[in-house]
Amino acid sequence: MKKLSEFVKERRKEVNLTQEEFAERAGVALTVVRKIEQGKTNLNLDKVNLVLRMFGHVLGPVNQKELSK
Numbered sequence: 001m002k003k004l005s006e007f008v009k010e011r012r013k014e015v016n017l018t019q020e021e022f023a024e025r026a027g028v029a030l031t032v033v034r035k036i037e038q039g040k041t042n043l044n045l046d047k048v049n050l051v052l053r054m055f056g057h058v059l060g061p062v063n064q065k066e067l068s069k
Contacts, residue, residue, distance in 0.1 A: 004039075022051075026050050026053075032050075045060075
């Protein structure tokens with residue numbers, strides 16, 4: 001499974017956007033994009049989902065039992 005930080009950084013680069021441009025289009029602060037791409041763990045889920053919606057994805061709670069299937 002790909003890490004969130006890797007996914008966002010790779011996809012952002014695929015669409016040729018700087019972190020600043022991407023943050024503006026996603027409607028989040030530049031610091032949000034930087035924290036995600038650096039792999040920080042203390043993130044606001046709503047802000048993460050604003051970023052992920054740019055790629056047609058969302059992140060939500062997952063039951064541990066579902067992960068082991």
